[in-house]
Amino acid sequence: RGVRFVSDQQAQSALKPKKMGQKLMLLMGLILLSLCCPSVAQHANLTALKGQEIRVYYNVNPPSVVREEDGSYSGYLVTLLEEMQRDAGFTIVDASLSPEALNISKVPWVACVHDAAAKRIDLCLGTWWETPERRVLTPFAASLFPANFMLMVKSLEPKESDITAVFIPFAWELWGAILFCIAATAASLLFVEWYKQDEEYNPERGLAYAAGVSAYLGLMGLFSGGPAHGPRTMGGRVIITGYGFLILVVTASYTANLAAFLTVKNSATAYKDIEAVVRAGMPVCVSADVQSAIVTNYNPRTVPVIAARDGAKAILGPVKDPVNDEDAGKTCTAAVVNLEEMENLQKGDLCKLEFVGKSLAIIPVALPCTPRVEPILSYLVTDYRTKGLINAWIPAPPNYCQAEAAAESDSLLSIQLNISQMSGTFWVFGGALVLGLLISLGSTLRRRHKVAKTHALPTDKKAMDCVEVPVELGRQGSYARDNDEAVTNAMVMAELRKMQEQMNRMDAAIARLEPQASLV
Numbered sequence: 001r002g003v004r005f006v007s008d009q010q011a012q013s014a015l016k017p018k019k020m021g022q023k024l025m026l027l028m029g030l031i032l033l034s035l036c037c038p039s040v041a042q043h044a045n046l047t048a049l050k051g052q053e054i055r056v057y058y059n060v061n062p063p064s065v066v067r068e069e070d071g072s073y074s075g076y077l078v079t080l081l082e083e084m085q086r087d088a089g090f091t092i093v094d095a096s097l098s099p100e101a102l103n104i105s106k107v108p109w110v111a112c113v114h115d116a117a118a119k120r121i122d123l124c125l126g127t128w129w130e131t132p133e134r135r136v137l138t139p140f141a142a143s144l145f146p147a148n149f150m151l152m153v154k155s156l157e158p159k160e161s162d163i164t165a166v167f168i169p170f171a172w173e174l175w176g177a178i179l180f181c182i183a184a185t186a187a188s189l190l191f192v193e194w195y196k197q198d199e200e201y202n203p204e205r206g207l208a209y210a211a212g213v214s215a216y217l218g219l220m221g222l223f224s225g226g227p228a229h230g231p232r233t234m235g236g237r238v239i240i241t242g243y244g245f246l247i248l249v250v251t252a253s254y255t256a257n258l259a260a261f262l263t264v265k266n267s268a269t270a271y272k273d274i275e276a277v278v279r280a281g282m283p284v285c286v287s288a289d290v291q292s293a294i295v296t297n298y299n300p301r302t303v304p305v306i307a308a309r310d311g312a313k314a315i316l317g318p319v320k321d322p323v324n325d326e327d328a329g330k331t332c333t334a335a336v337v338n339l340e341e342m343e344n345l346q347k348g349d350l351c352k353l354e355f356v357g358k359s360l361a362i363i364p365v366a367l368p369c370t371p372r373v374e375p376i377l378s379y380l381v382t383d384y385r386t387k388g389l390i391n392a393w394i395p396a397p398p399n400y401c402q403a404e405a406a407a408e409s410d411s412l413l414s415i416q417l418n419i420s421q422m423s424g425t426f427w428v429f430g431g432a433l434v435l436g437l438l439i440s441l442g443s444t445l446r447r448r449h450k451v452a453k454t455h456a457l458p459t460d461k462k463a464m465d466c467v468e469v470p471v472e473l474g475r476q477g478s479y480a481r482d483n484d485e486a487v488t489n490a491m492v493m494a495e496l497r498k499m500q501e502q503m504n505r506m507d508a509a510i511a512r513l514e515p516q517a518s519l520v
Contacts (some may be wrong), residue, residue, distance in 0.1 A: 020321050046415030047375055049088035056081065057112050063395050072276035073496040076393035079126050080144075083389070084380045090373075095121050113137050116368045123377070124368040127341070129290055131363065139371055143364035144390055148339045149290065150355045151274045154315050169257035171418040178250060181429055182222060185243045188433055189229055192236045192440040225251050235440030242432020249425045255418055271334060282333035285315070290336075290363060306332055316354060336360055338396075339378075466491030 015278045060067045064077040099122050101111035112124040117137040130140045131148055167175065190210055217228040227244045231237045271277050277284055303365055303393050318497045339355060369377055419426075 010362075019069075026288070046088050046376055046379070046402040047348065048374065051091070053091045053093045054122045054373060055095035055120070055432065056123045056125050057092050057106050057108075057121050058095060058116070059112065059124060062124055065125060076395065077127070077391075079393050080381075080384065081125055084377060086378055087380055088356050089384070099120075113368050116370055119370050119372075120215070122370045122373050126234070126367075127365050128368050128397040129338075129363045130366040131290060134368065138368050139374040140364075140366040140470070141369055141374055143366050144364045144381060144385070144392075145340075145365055147341070147365050148359050149336050149361040149363065150316070150339050150359055151271075151357045152342065152353050152355055153271050153277075153334045154338050154353055163218070169417065174417055174419050174422060177419055177422070177426065178222070178246075181243070181246055182218040183215070185229075185239065186211070186218040186431060188239050188437060189231060189236055191219075191241065192233050192436065193231055220292040222247055222250065233440060233443065235436040235438075235443065236518050237436075238439055239433055239436035242429045245432070246425055249422070253422070257417065272334075274334070274360060275357075277334050281417050283330065285332035285335040287336070290361065306330055457513060 027482055058065050058073050058078075059066070060073075063075055065073060065075045066078075081092065085091075095113045095341040098115050100116075100118070101114040101120070104114050105111050109126070109128065112121060112126075113128070113134050114137065116124055127144075127147075128134070128140070130143065131244045134140070170178075185387075186436065214229070221228040221243065225247060225248065228238070229240050229243075231240050263417055271280070273284075274284070281464075283306050315332050320332055343348075367381075381390075503517065
């Protein structure tokens, strides 16, 4: 009762949407239903592992899995496992590798896969590469993240830097202070030695010429390691002594620091990509686990491949852990390594290696497990990866090489001399400069005082007091004290007086000889 029977045609017409809005709503509903139903069904199966034990092997490999001193484990994969335990409700049991698996291989990355295939271990916790060979043995949970494999080669030996490297041993303000000292020395010696008529300071050629000569001698003194001036006054000798001490300290300090700065690390490698290695026919180290995935595009006859478990170290020295015994002791020119893994391990001598070229292969990183736990673990890993939790748990690479390079740069900069470290030298130089100028000023004042005193005496007395040594007229290089006009006139008068005395003596001698001449 109350039921109304309709035909099939009437039912279809009743269910058919009449408007465009109804069509869109129906389409969205279908899409949401298709997306939600599998998740709901999978979420309902999470209870399948509730209360069950899962045997987990912790493959210690920082930073994914780290064993603490108290025996506990940490790392971003341990955080992932704890989250899965909380959501699925299973119990974790710490498991070890079985003797049967270790008989197959002593390498944990291989032995754990065989234990998972034999269902002796339910989960291998570590960064396993999901290769086709391993996937045949046991299932893998959903991919955690992709592993990017690139070619790594050795950097070339450090080469000389650009021309500016020769100025690095001293700070720029120290270079400015040194140039100022050179200019001060040149100007002071020009002032002190100006009235000494010689080839260096010749007043007849003008002040500009004398200033240029003095500056040139100052620069040559610094570059040659010893003063080039030849002072003739006491004040000039004191100034040049202080300048010589400055040159001694500057030369010794610059020579000691220069060697550390002339060589810097530059990004230069002998091979830019794997094609260059192929053309050269040089051996390449590849991990045996990913060998088939890497060299499929290259002819093994052209590229000698060495299967090594640690190919990066084989570039720096002989292969110590080869898969094949005949490869022991060989050296690889390049190695195909995991970029993300090497960023966490590269330090020390490994900093001499660099990645070149493009990506050679991308292999998923996943967790080997048994078929019993694989569906639930895959669902949880996919859910965490979609939410961005896995990337948030993975710590940033430590960048050991960058830290070592920064420490090396800081150590080099720490020995770069600045003004404060050279202040004692500048004080000695400044003291000698001031003392030399004071001595020169005192000599000038003393000369002027004596000239003034000479003007107050009679003419004959002036000539006798002012002339200390004979003056050879017409010769370059006077031994007179000064070129002052009064002193010069007094010296001329002294010469005339001597000539007069000689004339008088000649007249007296002639007078004595006249009687004898008459007798003859």
